[in-house]
Amino acid sequence: MFRQLTILLLTSAVALLSTLVQAETLHVRLDLSDSTPPYQQFSAALDKALIENNADVTLIESQAGAKPQSGNDAQIDLVIAVGVRATELAITDLNAPLLSVMTPRASYEMLRKTSQRSAKAVSVIYLDQPWGRQLSFIQAALPNHSTVGVLYSPNIPIVLPRLPQGMSLNAKSVSSAKTLFATLENILNSSDVLLVIPDSEIYSSSNVRNILLASYREKVPLIGISQAYVNAGALCAIFSTPEQLAGQVAKAIISFSSSRQLPEPQYPASFSIGINQQVARSLGIEMASPDAIRKRMKETEEGEK
Amino acid sequence: MKQSRCRLRMSVLSVGMICTSAWAADYPSEQDYFQELPVVLSASRLSQPISETPNAMTVIDRGMIVASGFRNIADLFRLVPGMYVGYDDGHTPFASYHGMTDQYARRMQVLVDGRTVYLPPVGGVDWLDIPLHLDDIERIEVIRGPAAASHGANSLQGVISIITRDAASMNGAAVSLTRGSGGISDASARLGKSGGDLDYRVTLTNRMDDGHDLQVLNDSSSTRQINLRGNYRFNMRDSIDFQFGYSDGIRGMGNSLRATEPFRDANTSSDFQQLDWLRVLQDGGEFKLNYYHISRSYMDSSALAIEKDNYRVHRHEIGLQHTMSLGASSRIVWGGAARYDTIASTMLFKAPQSLQLFQIFAHDELRVAPSLLVNFGAMFEDDGMGNRNLSPRASLNYHVTPEHTLRAGASVAYRSPVMFEQKSNTSYTVSRSFRSVGALRPERVFSREIGYLGEFREMNFSLDARIYQDQVRGYIFLDPQPTAPLSFSFSNLYAANYQGFESTLKYHLSKQSNLIFNYAHQRASCAVTGSMTMPKFAPTLQGYIDQCPLSVPSDSGSVLLTGQLTPNLQFSAGYYHQGKVQVLDAQWPQALMRRLDMRAAYAFGRQSRPGGGEIALVVQNAFQDNYTEYSNVTQKAGFISNRRAYLTATLEF
Numbered sequence: 001m002f003r004q005l006t007i008l009l010l011t012s013a014v015a016l017l018s019t020l021v022q023a024e025t026l027h028v029r030l031d032l033s034d035s036t037p038p039y040q041q042f043s044a045a046l047d048k049a050l051i052e053n054n055a056d057v058t059l060i061e062s063q064a065g066a067k068p069q070s071g072n073d074a075q076i077d078l079v080i081a082v083g084v085r086a087t088e089l090a091i092t093d094l095n096a097p098l099l100s101v102m103t104p105r106a107s108y109e110m111l112r113k114t115s116q117r118s119a120k121a122v123s124v125i126y127l128d129q130p131w132g133r134q135l136s137f138i139q140a141a142l143p144n145h146s147t148v149g150v151l152y153s154p155n156i157p158i159v160l161p162r163l164p165q166g167m168s169l170n171a172k173s174v175s176s177a178k179t180l181f182a183t184l185e186n187i188l189n190s191s192d193v194l195l196v197i198p199d200s201e202i203y204s205s206s207n208v209r210n211i212l213l214a215s216y217r218e219k220v221p222l223i224g225i226s227q228a229y230v231n232a233g234a235l236c237a238i239f240s241t242p243e244q245l246a247g248q249v250a251k252a253i254i255s256f257s258s259s260r261q262l263p264e265p266q267y268p269a270s271f272s273i274g275i276n277q278q279v280a281r282s283l284g285i286e287m288a289s290p291d292a293i294r295k296r297m298k299e300t301e302e303g304e305k
Numbered sequence: 306m307k308q309s310r311c312r313l314r315m316s317v318l319s320v321g322m323i324c325t326s327a328w329a330a331d332y333p334s335e336q337d338y339f340q341e342l343p344v345v346l347s348a349s350r351l352s353q354p355i356s357e358t359p360n361a362m363t364v365i366d367r368g369m370i371v372a373s374g375f376r377n378i379a380d381l382f383r384l385v386p387g388m389y390v391g392y393d394d395g396h397t398p399f400a401s402y403h404g405m406t407d408q409y410a411r412r413m414q415v416l417v418d419g420r421t422v423y424l425p426p427v428g429g430v431d432w433l434d435i436p437l438h439l440d441d442i443e444r445i446e447v448i449r450g451p452a453a454a455s456h457g458a459n460s461l462q463g464v465i466s467i468i469t470r471d472a473a474s475m476n477g478a479a480v481s482l483t484r485g486s487g488g489i490s491d492a493s494a495r496l497g498k499s500g501g502d503l504d505y506r507v508t509l510t511n512r513m514d515d516g517h518d519l520q521v522l523n524d525s526s527s528t529r530q531i532n533l534r535g536n537y538r539f540n541m542r543d544s545i546d547f548q549f550g551y552s553d554g555i556r557g558m559g560n561s562l563r564a565t566e567p568f569r570d571a572n573t574s575s576d577f578q579q580l581d582w583l584r585v586l587q588d589g590g591e592f593k594l595n596y597y598h599i600s601r602s603y604m605d606s607s608a609l610a611i612e613k614d615n616y617r618v619h620r621h622e623i624g625l626q627h628t629m630s631l632g633a634s635s636r637i638v639w640g641g642a643a644r645y646d647t648i649a650s651t652m653l654f655k656a657p658q659s660l661q662l663f664q665i666f667a668h669d670e671l672r673v674a675p676s677l678l679v680n681f682g683a684m685f686e687d688d689g690m691g692n693r694n695l696s697p698r699a700s701l702n703y704h705v706t707p708e709h710t711l712r713a714g715a716s717v718a719y720r721s722p723v724m725f726e727q728k729s730n731t732s733y734t735v736s737r738s739f740r741s742v743g744a745l746r747p748e749r750v751f752s753r754e755i756g757y758l759g760e761f762r763e764m765n766f767s768l769d770a771r772i773y774q775d776q777v778r779g780y781i782f783l784d785p786q787p788t789a790p791l792s793f794s795f796s797n798l799y800a801a802n803y804q805g806f807e808s809t810l811k812y813h814l815s816k817q818s819n820l821i822f823n824y825a826h827q828r829a830s831c832a833v834t835g836s837m838t839m840p841k842f843a844p845t846l847q848g849y850i851d852q853c854p855l856s857v858p859s860d861s862g863s864v865l866l867t868g869q870l871t872p873n874l875q876f877s878a879g880y881y882h883q884g885k886v887q888v889l890d891a892q893w894p895q896a897l898m899r900r901l902d903m904r905a906a907y908a909f910g911r912q913s914r915p916g917g918g919e920i921a922l923v924v925q926n927a928f929q930d931n932y933t934e935y936s937n938v939t940q941k942a943g944f945i946s947n948r949r950a951y952l953t954a955t956l957e958f
Contacts, residue, residue, distance in 0.1 A: 083334070083335045084335060104332075104334065104338075106332050106333055107332045110332050181499070182913040182914040185912065186912070198337030198338060199333060200334070200336065200337050205343065206502065206538075207500060209345045209473065209538075210499050210504070212346060213346075213471055213473055213474070216346055216351075225337070225338050228339075228341055231342070232344055232346070233346025233347075239338065277633075278346075278348070279351065281354055281357065282352055282354060284356075286707050
């Protein structure tokens with residue numbers, strides 16, 4: 001009995017001590033751009049990841065644009081802005097360091113230019129996959145498809161990569177909705193695959209339908225940017241899910257709680273591969289399993305090092 | 306560190322102006338990634354790869370259609386190994402597979418977007434009358450061999466399935482004009498819009514020619530058509546595809562060698578309306594409910610006509626189909642249909658006729674192992690004429706390696722008698738009368754085949770070959786009746802056995818240059834199995850049966866070469882070869898046919914954009930090889946198919 005009490009006291013003392021040493025509970029405000037499923041999934045996964053890591057963090061969830069509860073602001077140590085809209089609003093609020101997540105790189109860079117924040121007070125975990133990863137994915141999944149077609153709107157900044165050996169890029173700008181299908185036909189005639197980039201003018205949900213039909217007609221597979229694209233009829237896609245991003249954010253929060261430093265802007269660490277086997281079969285394309293593709297990508301990456 | 310290396314490897318290709326437009330979405334947002342999308346390429350839109358189909362299949366795609374230079378749909382089947390295309394006269398082409406045909410080729414199922422255009426009264430298809438322009442065809446899938454398990458009665462020899470271009474396939478407008486020898490004068494205008502929830506395309510066509518260059522036949526024709534296809538999407542899962550077409554034609558009739566057939570014009574018209582509701586299910590399956598109506602009329606009612614032939618046919622059909630996946634390895638398609646056909650013809654039947662047909666079917670595509678696919682299924686059908694048939698099919702596709710596939714299959718199929726065979730009761734005054742006795746059994750085929758499909762990617766070619774045996778029993782044939790005067794009925798009179806070898810070799814010379822080589826070797830043998838009502842005609846029947854080995858050309862084939870000479874200049878050539886053949890109801894065999902067609906097309910402007918276009922020249926039978934067409938008349942008149950040339954100019958708006 002006495003022995004048990006001693007142990008209890010000792011553990012409590014250790015716990016108390018470590019809390020004192022580690023500083024106080026971290027107050028994190030989670031700004032969601034929206035309440036639709038992707039944000040909810042992100043929020044739930046972040047909660048779970050923080051609990052699993054026994055992180056001493058208080059998450060205060062709020063909707064972007066909603067008025068902050070008065071009095072709380074002073075206690076916020078870190079703001080996680082999920083999505084472009086939340087980032088846009090939070091970036092002007094200079095009180096707490098900001099980590100943006102689920103934000104495409106192009107948008108983040110544009111918001112960053114207009115903001116007064118110092119580089120140390122803001123960072124990001126992008127939603128896009130790095131070009132190198134996308135190209136390595138195409139090489140691993142479709143070794144005989146070396147000409148990659150890309151359609152983009154001229155008013156959207158797009159940074160195109162230098163290509164690995166044996167690959168070539170066929171990028172064409174679409175000047176207006178009227179010329180979309182002519183440009184599409186042209187690009188399908190001269191490419192082995194069509195790689196989707198986030199561009200709502202070109203890839204609106206009604207356009208996606210026609211783009212998918214045309215690419216299937218020309219037997220040029222479409223490479224999407226989400227599982228929805230794969231379900232709709234894209235041959236495959238490489239993407240990061242809200243859950244995967246939440247895991248990465250949880251790590252960043254934990255590291256912030258001790259160092260008070262934001263991580264460098266970074267791409268998603270983990271990613272998923274989706275394959276539409278029915279489309280593959282119909283196009284007569286032999287697709288390896290996601291695991292095998294991942295392995296090939298890793299081998300190529302190691303080979304390059 | 307990693308980040309900076311990454312940046313070094315990038316180069317800025319285009320950094321546009323940072324937009325001042327009020328539209329917030331000028332730069333990407335996460336919505337581009339998380340947006341919901343409709344399932345576009347659902348099960349029914351995806352064509353099965355040829356290495357996984359349960360039957361041998363030839364696909365005629367847009368590239369081949371254009372390269373062939375053909376002006377009419379039936380001619381395209383010259384590109385299918387083992388298929389015969391004949392012309393009764395300049396406006397009555399027919400296509401059949403594995404011989405045993407006459408001008409009412411009625412042993413193949415013909416579908417346009419799932420709608421049967423094979424007509425019940427006399428069987429056969431009036432190819433010129435289908436309200437469909439060649440440019441609106443996306444591809445044609447020709448199933449070589451019976452496929453009743455999936456396509457129902459009348460797919461005794463095979464199935465022709467025409468898939469038209471999607472409602473969204475056209476954005477803009479184009480006009481096209483064709484002029485050529487033989488009175489060829491065609492015009493078409495196409496218009497389409499896509500991009501919103503509603504897509505549509507409309508085609509208007511006028512086609513004219515003088516038929517064969519033969520003075521004894523009046524076989525000129527002119528046809529005006531309209532075809533519309535639209536697609537409306539209610540939400541992410543449901544869409545309605547609606548189609549409408551109308552065709553109105555004038556057909557020259559008459560034969561100066563026959564007193565009963567003075568030169569005159571007959572009128573034809575046909576129309577259709579079709580609605581398909583498609584729901585894509587959560588699990589990737591889909592549910593399709595469709596309804597269509599087709600009607601066709603033929604009026605040979607000129608004052609000069611001696612037998613005033615006429616009929617008007619209607620068909621209504623409602624069908625449903627459900628495709629579902631049971632796990633990753635099994636895909637089941639099942640469904641049913643009910644059809645109602647009517648015909649009014651004072652000349653052929655005296656009283657209006659109708660029949661109701663019901664069918665249910667199910668098949669399963671089971672992936673036993675990654676390399677082994679088993680297809681099995683059956684259709685049960687009540688043909689409305691007292692016959693209930695079960696048509697099963699089973700096949701096995703084994704991928705020895707991903708590039709090499711072996712296929713073995715067996716199936717049973719039936720052909721229901723057409724209304725005319727079962728119920729004819731004609732009112733001809735001069736021609737021989739038909740009085741059907743009825744009680745016909747359906748023709749039945751038992752078919753077996755072994756096929757091989759090989760992809761030799763490094764050598765840039767693929768090979769599709771098969772050997773088959775089809776045993777047909779209960780062939781329906783003319784059976785004279787001892788009435789006064791003599792009349793005709795039909796009976797199940799003979800059986801036939803077909804064996805052969807078919808192959809298609811495709812050689813990819815470059816991305817836009819191809820060579821397709823088709824070859825078929827066929828053999829046929831027949832035996833009388835029924836007895837004629839009037840024994841004195843038995844020798845006549847035996848006479849036909851003796852001709853049976855000639856009812857298929859022993860060797861036939863085609864070569865289609867397509868090449869892109871410069872970015873603007875495309876050249877293609879088609880060579881067609883067909884050994885001597887005796888079409889069943891022709892009095893003389895048709896001699897060896899050799900024919901070379903060529904096409905050259907020059908594209909100007911930017912393709913599919915306003916101001917873009919093309920000028921194409923087609924020369925058919927370029928070397929003036931002497932050959933005759935099927936018809937009795939043409940051969941008796943010593944008709945030689947002449948060289949034909951026509952020029953087509955197309956301009957986009």
